[in-house]
Amino acid sequence: MRLKASGYLAQGGQIIDATVIAALRQHLTDEEKVLIKEGKAAEEIWPDESAKASQKDIDARWTMKRGSLKRSETGEARAAVPAQIMVPMFGYKNNAGIDRTFGFIRKWVVTHAARHDSGAFEDVLDTESIARSVWADPAYRSAKNETAIRRARLRSMIHFRKAKGKPMDQRRQRANAARSKVRSAVEHVFATQKSQMARLCARSASSAPG
Structure with a gap:
């Protein structure tokens, strides 16, 4: 890690999360879509059109991202909570692990947007962290990820999931509320990337991980 090599030790625990980054929608034929799903490289799909392939x-x-309608759009101006909707998005997923105290990005990896958040968990988990706590939202709670945390001798602070069809007990509700106050710090990192770095982009014809 560059921070560690430069003499900086992030010691505030780590927060892991992911956000979707939109990309330009592609205008493809049905045949081209099939070839892409088969894993063909751009040069194989458009062998005689190098400019197009690049x-x-x-x-x-494509993936579905949870969003909220504005209260004015719901027709319920006094509604306490805006209506939740699922919005289709085309692009990539920015997976990051940050230091809780300073917001430094410890590890970072990009996958296509359809990959589940928890799929890149071990890629961004800092197993050499001095501080033991690892925060993440409920999407990351799985036996595989909990095992990875224990193997690294770290402590899981991942949100508890609510059992299907059953209310969550108050103890876990309180634990999740406390964890949310810590975990929300990662949103500031993503907001900075999407606002101040909005014009920063990278394009590649090679396969992205995940």
């Missing part, structure tokens, strides 16, 4: 994004994928 411009086509074959790595991004």
Whole structure:
């Protein structure tokens, strides 16, 4: 890690999360879509059109992202909570692990947007962290990820999941509320990337991880 090599030790525990980054939608034929799903490289799909191949994004994928309607759109101006909707998005997923105290990005990896958040958990988990706590939202709670945390001798602070069809007990509700106050710090990192770095982008015709 560059921070460690430069003499900086992030010691505030780590927060792991992911956010979707939108990409330009591609205009493809049904045949081209099939070839992309088969894992063909751009040069194989457009062998006689090198300029076209270099411009086509074959790595991004569609996913559904949870969003909220504005209260004015719901017709319920006094509604306490805006209506939740699922919004289709095409692009990539920015997976990051940050230091709790300073917001430094410890580890970072990009996958296509359709990959589940928890799929990149071990890629961004800092197993050499001095501080033991690891925060993440409920999407990351799985037997595999909990095992990875224990193997690294770290402590899981991942949110508890609510059992299907059953209310969550108050003890876990309180634990999740306390964890949310810590975990929310990662949103500031993503907000900075999407606002101040909005014009920063990278394009590649090679396969993206995940």
